[in-house]
Amino acid sequence: xxxLLASLPHPVIAAPMAGGPSTPALAAAVSGAxxxxxxxxxxxxxxRLAADLAETRGLTARPFGVNVLAPNAEPVDRAAVDAYARxxxxxxxxxxxxxxxxxxxxxxxxxxxxxxADQAVAVVSFAFALPEPAAVRTLHDRGIEVWxxxxxxxxxxxxxxxxxxxxxxxGIEAGAHRGGADDTxxxxxxxLLRLVAARTSLPLVAAGGVGDGAALAxxxxxxxxxxxxxxxxxxxxEAGTSHVHRAALDSTRPTALTRAxxxxxxxxxxxxxMRDHDPAAPAAYPQVHQVTAPLRAAARAAGDPDGVNLWAGxxxxxxxxxxxxxxxxxxxxxxxxxxxxxxxxLNRSRLDG
Amino acid sequence: xxxLLASLPHPVIAAPMAGGPSTPALAAAVSGAxxxxxxxxxxxxxxRLAADLAETRGLTARPFGVNVLAPNAEPVDRAAVDAYARxxxxxxxxxxxxxxxxxxxxxxxxxxxxxxADQAVAVVSFAFALPEPAAVRTLHDRGIEVWxxxxxxxxxxxxxxxxxxxxxxxGIEAGAHRGGADDTxxxxxxxLLRLVAARTSLPLVAAGGVGDGAALAxxxxxxxxxxxxxxxxxxxxEAGTSHVHRAALDSTRPTALTRAxxxxxxxxxxxxxMRDHDPAAPAAYPQVHQVTAPLRAAARAAGDPDGVNLWAGxxxxxxxxxxxxxxxxxxxxxxxxxxxxxxxxLNRSRLDG
Numbered sequence: 001x002x003x004l005l006a007s008l009p010h011p012v013i014a015a016p017m018a019g020g021p022s023t024p025a026l027a028a029a030v031s032g033a034x035x036x037x038x039x040x041x042x043x044x045x046x047x048r049l050a051a052d053l054a055e056t057r058g059l060t061a062r063p064f065g066v067n068v069l070a071p072n073a074e075p076v077d078r079a080a081v082d083a084y085a086r087x088x089x090x091x092x093x094x095x096x097x098x099x100x101x102x103x104x105x106x107x108x109x110x111x112x113x114x115x116x117a118d119q120a121v122a123v124v125s126f127a128f129a130l131p132e133p134a135a136v137r138t139l140h141d142r143g144i145e146v147w148x149x150x151x152x153x154x155x156x157x158x159x160x161x162x163x164x165x166x167x168x169x170x171g172i173e174a175g176a177h178r179g180g181a182d183d184t185x186x187x188x189x190x191x192l193l194r195l196v197a198a199r200t201s202l203p204l205v206a207a208g209g210v211g212d213g214a215a216l217a218x219x220x221x222x223x224x225x226x227x228x229x230x231x232x233x234x235x236x237x238e239a240g241t242s243h244v245h246r247a248a249l250d251s252t253r254p255t256a257l258t259r260a261x262x263x264x265x266x267x268x269x270x271x272x273x274m275r276d277h278d279p280a281a282p283a284a285y286p287q288v289h290q291v292t293a294p295l296r297a298a299a300r301a302a303g304d305p306d307g308v309n310l311w312a313g314x315x316x317x318x319x320x321x322x323x324x325x326x327x328x329x330x331x332x333x334x335x336x337x338x339x340x341x342x343x344x345x346l347n348r349s350r351l352d353g
Numbered sequence: 354x355x356x357l358l359a360s361l362p363h364p365v366i367a368a369p370m371a372g373g374p375s376t377p378a379l380a381a382a383v384s385g386a387x388x389x390x391x392x393x394x395x396x397x398x399x400x401r402l403a404a405d406l407a408e409t410r411g412l413t414a415r416p417f418g419v420n421v422l423a424p425n426a427e428p429v430d431r432a433a434v435d436a437y438a439r440x441x442x443x444x445x446x447x448x449x450x451x452x453x454x455x456x457x458x459x460x461x462x463x464x465x466x467x468x469x470a471d472q473a474v475a476v477v478s479f480a481f482a483l484p485e486p487a488a489v490r491t492l493h494d495r496g497i498e499v500w501x502x503x504x505x506x507x508x509x510x511x512x513x514x515x516x517x518x519x520x521x522x523x524g525i526e527a528g529a530h531r532g533g534a535d536d537t538x539x540x541x542x543x544x545l546l547r548l549v550a551a552r553t554s555l556p557l558v559a560a561g562g563v564g565d566g567a568a569l570a571x572x573x574x575x576x577x578x579x580x581x582x583x584x585x586x587x588x589x590x591e592a593g594t595s596h597v598h599r600a601a602l603d604s605t606r607p608t609a610l611t612r613a614x615x616x617x618x619x620x621x622x623x624x625x626x627m628r629d630h631d632p633a634a635p636a637a638y639p640q641v642h643q644v645t646a647p648l649r650a651a652a653r654a655a656g657d658p659d660g661v662n663l664w665a666g667x668x669x670x671x672x673x674x675x676x677x678x679x680x681x682x683x684x685x686x687x688x689x690x691x692x693x694x695x696x697x698x699l700n701r702s703r704l705d706g
Contacts, residue, residue: 011698153605153670172525173541186609188526188541190571191562191668198671209544217574218543220695221688222567252506256539315544317506318551335574336699342573343692345364346685 002166002203004063004123004145005225009034010332012216013205014324015230016067016125017176017239017311018042024052026238028059029324034332036226037062038125042069046111053119063122065147068113070129071106072181072285078102080282081263085291087280091307095298102287117142125149125168127179128264128285136163147205151180152187153195156202166203168228169196174208175231175255175267175313183265183283193222211315213334220335221342231313232331235321244303248310252317261296261309263288269316272306273299355519355556357416357476357498358578362387363685365569366558367677368583369420369478370529370592370664371395377405379591381412382677387685389579390417391478399464406472416475418500421466423482424459425534425638431455433635434616438644440633444660448651455640470495478502478521480532481617481638489516500558504533505540506548509555519556521581522549526562528584528608528620528666536618536636546575564668566687573688574695584666585684588674597656601663605670614649614662616641622669625659626652 005011012035016022019042027037039056041049049066056064081102092098113131116124117138123145136146140163148159149168159167170179171189178185187195189208196204206219207228216227234241235249248269257265260277264285268274281288299307322330358364365388369375372395380390392409394402402419409417434455445451466484469477470491476498489499493516501512502521512520523532524542531538540548542561549557559572560581572580587594588602601622610618613630617638621627634641652660675683 009701152607171541171543172539173544185607186525187667188524188543188562190524190541190543190568191526191564191666194564194568194668194671197567209541211544211547214550214575215543215547217695217699218571220698221570221574221691223691225698254505254538313544314540315547318547332699336696338574338576339692339696339699342570343689343696345573345578346570346689346692348362 002145002147002225004036005166005203005205008036008226010328011220011226012036012328012331013226013228014038014233015207015228016040017230017234018069020240020242021234023238023240024055024059026233026236026324027056027064029236029238030233030328031062031064032060033325033328035328037064039064039066041066041112042107046108046115049112050115053121065123065125066116066121067125067127068109068116069107070126070131071109072129076104076284076287077282081284081287081291084280084282084288087277088291088295091295095295095302097294097298099295100290100293102290104287107286113138117144120144123147127177129181130159130162133162149179150196151178151192152182152185153192153199155180156196156200160200160202164202166205166225167196167200168205168207169193169224171208173314175316176311177262177264177266179207189219190222193219193224197223209313209315211313211318213331214338215315216331217335217338217342221339231316232319232327233324234312235319236324236327238324242300242308244300244305244308245310248305249312249316249319255312255314255316259283259288261289261292262286266309266311267313269310269312271310273308355498355500355578357389358519358556358558361389361579363681364573364579365389365681365684366579366581367391367586368560368581369393370583370587371422373593373595374587376591376593377409377412379586379589379677380409380417382589382591383586383681384415384417385413386678386681388681392417392419394419394465395422395460399461399468402465403468406474418476418478419469419474420478420480421462421469422460423479423484424462425482429457429637429640430635434637434640434644437633437635437641440630441644441648444648448648448655450647450651452648453643453646455643457640460639466491470497473497476500480530482534483508483512483515486515502532503549504531504545505535505538506545506552508533509549509553513553513555517555519558519578520549520553521558521560522546522577524561526667527560528669529664530615530617530619532560542572543575546572546577550576562666562668564666564671566684567691568668569684570688570691570695574692584669585672585680586677587665588672589677589680591677595653595661597653597658597661598663601658602665602669602672608665608667608669612636612641614642614645615639619662619664620666622663622665624663626661
């Protein structure tokens with residue numbers, strides 16, 4: 001059971017957003033406001049992660065968490081990756097860059113676990129796969145909580161058996177990558193929370209499409225101990241979100257799930273790259289991520305919204321550009337009003353009587 | 354604005370379920386318990402609908418509603434329907450029945466509107482398309498409320514301009530047919546409610562994946578005036594749910610969206626017919642519905658769960674076989690406790706201080 005979740009002044013968690021948006025400044029601001037900030041270890045070198053940990057500790061004395069992308073043992077079809085890369089070769093000339101090499105790898109998983117254990121962060125959350133028992137023991141031995149991401153009810157007892165202290169329950173409306181071991185599930189957050197709650201007594205963190213205070217109140221009513229919001233924090237000044245990504249969030253275009261950018265299903269605002277390549281993209285993470293990375297970096301630098309992954313949850317049109325601490329305050333105030341409204345509606349006959 | 358919604362003792366609506374499950378007994382039981390029952394006019398002859406209205410009125414003096422499937426003007430590719438029918442011909446021999454004729458038609462739409470106006474039911478809700486302005490005028494002239502189903506934010510202002518009194522906001526987790534004008538949207542209920550609330554001040558009815566009291570409290574917190582539950586009522590003794598469908602609901606198999614049964618995307622428990630034919634099924638409602646109807650009737654009579662449409666929302670494993678009035682009471686009690694829990698979590702620091 002998570003003592004950390006129970007101790008939070010406000011049930012608001014900044015989702016880890018690898019690839020730039022999560023920063024020490026954002027994590028510290030959210031933790032300082034009474035929520036829980038997160039760093040995203042994904043794609044960072046261990047040295048850079050160590051530097052980010054030190055920087056965050058310099059900015060806040062409050063607890064914060066770190067998310068790790070666990071290696072997934074699913075075999076990858078290398079021929080399919082090569083065929084997809086051939087299809088993308090046309091983009092090389094446009095941007096004057098070479099496609100990346102699909103080298104695979106585990107993102108320095110073991111070194112990161114050792115570093116986080118050594119640094120005794122408050123909580124390590126896992127996505128893309130459940131951690132192996134040894135990692136859980138290593139972290140627990142240092143008093144570090146372990147949270148696991150689940151996207152289907154059947155994963156809940158597996159994570160509980162591993163000794164997870166809380167489950168991050170991610171619905172299909174969530175922005176960016178599907179965080180579960182299998183990326184094909186399609187459970188929406190609300191039914192998934194209730195189905196997971198029926199299978200475990202672990203505390204639940206609700207993730208996906210929570211864009212404002214009313215939605216926060218909703219997931220608390222549905223049994224979550226807190227909500228984890230990513231997209232809502234993308235437009236804060238503390239986030240490292242790129243200019244092209246920030247500009248795209250100021251729209252109402254639909255989102256869609258795609259493997260076109262990374263080989264793992266992820267939700268972003270629809271654009272041309274997604275439409276052109278989604279049907280051909282294989283299930284091959286991190287190989288497709290590695291192949292497309294130079295193209296995306298070039299399009300990002302050039303400010304081309306049709307060439308980059310514009311990760312966003314379905315509620316993204318509700319986001320506002322506010323400082324992170326102010327956003328936490330507004331979320332809590334909005335949630336309090338919304339939960340009072342729900343209670344009043346349910347007790348109307350009693351109140352009238 | 355909906356005076357009816359504001360007058361309901363309990364914010365619980367029984368979703369209309371065409372094809373058998375919705376019955377006068379179920380509608381009357383839910384209305385009698387302080388919720389709002391619904392009849393489903395879809396697939397009924399006007400005479401049968403008139404008889405059901407009379408029977409329901411004999412069972413309750415409380416208001417209830419009727420849902421109408423509005424004709425959708427989308428053109429249908431007849432060649433694609435014929436190709437799909439050829440593929441299904443193998444099933445004819447198995448069941449000793451002929452495939453149905455894809456005759457199209459509008460399900461006696463005009464006669465049903467005239468009948469409902471004449472009978473002055475409390476509310477008529479529309480699915481599959483927005484009603485035309487003349488139908489809205491006809492119903493409003495008789496004091497009948499008009500509720501429209503939306504599955505994407507852009508539909509909300511269109512329905513408001515038509516004069517709708519409330520919007521039924523259906524998320525992707527919902528069982529059975531997608532109720533909006535376009536069946537390709539994929540908005541989950543929670544973000545959809547918030548996005549629709551940002552575009553209209555009409556009262557909202559939340560539909561999709563609401564399986565218990567906690568989920569009811571969640572959608573009220575998210576701004577809904579009531580929740581419309583279908584799957585939750587399928588196992589009540591008052592429902593006309595088939596035996597094979599009831600038995601299938603006592604499982605935890607995943608659901609999926611498919612056009613295999615009717616040509617319009619709908620969510621049901623995965624089975625062989627869905628897996629075998631989904632990839633080939635065209636977007637052609639009601640033609641595909643008409644082609645497969647004899648096969649489904651035969652499989653239903655034979656108790657074969659792999660040959661029938663087992664409509665169910667994602668929360669279906671939470672359903673319990675309870676009398677409808679008892680279910681309404683449990684939903685409200687569970688929602689009250691859940692909304693109190695959410696309020697207490699949000700006010701913890703205040704309560705501790």
